[in-house]
Amino acid sequence: MFDKYIIVTEGFRNTTTDGGTPDTVSGYELGIRLPYYRGLGLSMVESIDLIVDGTPVPAESLTLTVHGNSYAVTDLATVFDDRWEMGEIATLRVAQPGGLAPGSHDISVAQRLRISYMPVPGGGRDAKTLELPEL
C-alpha cells in the first residue's frame, strides 16, 4: 500500500571510512521505508532485495540501520527485540569497495514481509532512478 514510498530520493550517496576521501569509499547507502501501515518487528522482514542498474546485490553485503541500530540483512530473521517503525526511513548500506560512479543509477528494492494475518506473503517493491552525487 506504500510501495511507491519505499525508496527515498534523498540520502543516496557513497560511504567512506575514516578519511572521507574518494580513495576510502567503502560502499554506498540509500534510505528505504516499509511499504506497510504499521511498524514491524525485524524478524518478520524476510528479505530485502536490492537491484542496482539491473544487477542484484548479494544480501550478504547489505546492512540495515533503524534508529541507530545496525543489522546484517541476513541476520534480520533473528532480531526479535527491535522494530522498523511505520514510515521510518532506514538506511540500507552496501559494502562495495569503490562504491558507485557519480551520476544516475536505476535502483529497485523489493521487500518480503511475514504478516501474521495474511495467508500469502506481504511486502512490496519500488523502482526509482536516483542521482548519486560526487563526494
Next chain:
Amino acid sequence: MAVHAIKRGVSFYSYQEEYFLGQLGIEDCIRESAGFGALGIEIIPEQMMRGYPHITDDFYRQWHGWMDKYGTTPVASDLFIDTKKFPDRWLTVQEQVESVERDLEIAHRLGVTEIRAIINTPPEVMEGAAPRAEQLGLRLLLEVHAPFHYEHPWILRHLEVMHRLQSPALGFMPDMGTYVERFPRVVTDHARRQGGREDLLDLIVATYDAHGDVHGLMDTVYYMGGGPIETGMARQATHYTWNDPRNMLPYMPYIHHIQAKFYEMTDEGVEYSIPYDKIIPVLIEGGYSGYLSSEYEGNRHIQDAFPVDSLEQVRRQHSMFQRLLGTGTETDTDTAKA
C-alpha cells in the same frame, strides 16, 4: 430523528498516508479531528507510538495532556498478534495471550476502554485474555471485518466462547466494510489507470453491484484473458461484502464500538459505496450508544495519481454523520460549542 446516544470519533488509521510521510504527527491528528467534532480517539499503537511495545511515561503524559487540551476522549486502540514472529514456528496460545495482555496494559495507560482484537485472534486467545481485560475494566472486541459475518464459522467459534463465558470483557467491533453495497469506484479507477481491460472491469463491477456470485470471478476473469490487474480487482470483489445492516441487531449486546470504514466521500457528501443512510438508522434502532469511529481506507487507491487529503475525507464523513444522526443530541451540542 429518534433519540440516541451515538457518539462521533475517528481512528487514526484514517491518517496513515500523511503520518507515514511525516506530514501529520499525533497532536496534529488530535487537533484536526477535534476541529470537526470527532472527539472520540482511536489509535493503533504499532502504527504511531514509537518504541512500541516499550512506551515511555512521557508519552502517556503527553497523550493525556493533548486529550485535555483539545477536549477529546481516548476511546479505542487496535492490537495485532504477530503469530508468525518466529521464522520456524507460530506463537503458542499462551504466547498469544501474553501478547494481548501486553496490549491491554498499553490500552489501560492510554485510557481507552475498547480494544480491537484483529480478526485472526483465535477464540481460545480471547478466552485466555478475558480475565485480565475484566480486571482492567477493558473490552476486548473481535473485529467483524469483511468477508466475515455473524454466521461465519470463524465468528461462530468466537460466539461460542462469548456465550459460554458471559464475560463483560468480550464482544465485537463491526467494520462497516461489511456493508459495501456498490463496488468502490476509486478501486475501479485505479485499475483503469493501470491499464485494466475495460470490459473485464465492467464485468467485475456489474457482478458485484448486482450482489452476484463472486466466488468464481477471479477464475472467470482469468479465463477471459485477464492479467494481474483484472484478476487483482476481481480478488478485491471477493473481499468486499454487502450484508443487510440489520444483521447487527441480534448481536447489539456484544457490539461496543464501530469502525466506520470508508473509501470515498464524494463532493455530494456521501460515501460512494457504503450506504450510511441505511446503517445509522439500524444502529439507532438497536440502541447502539458507542462511537462511530472513522476509518478512511481510500488513500491506497488514489495515491498513484492524486494528492491524498485524509483530513478532508474524514471531515466530510463527519458532516454526513451529523446529518444522519440529527442534531440535539448531547454529543452534537458539545460539538457545536467546541
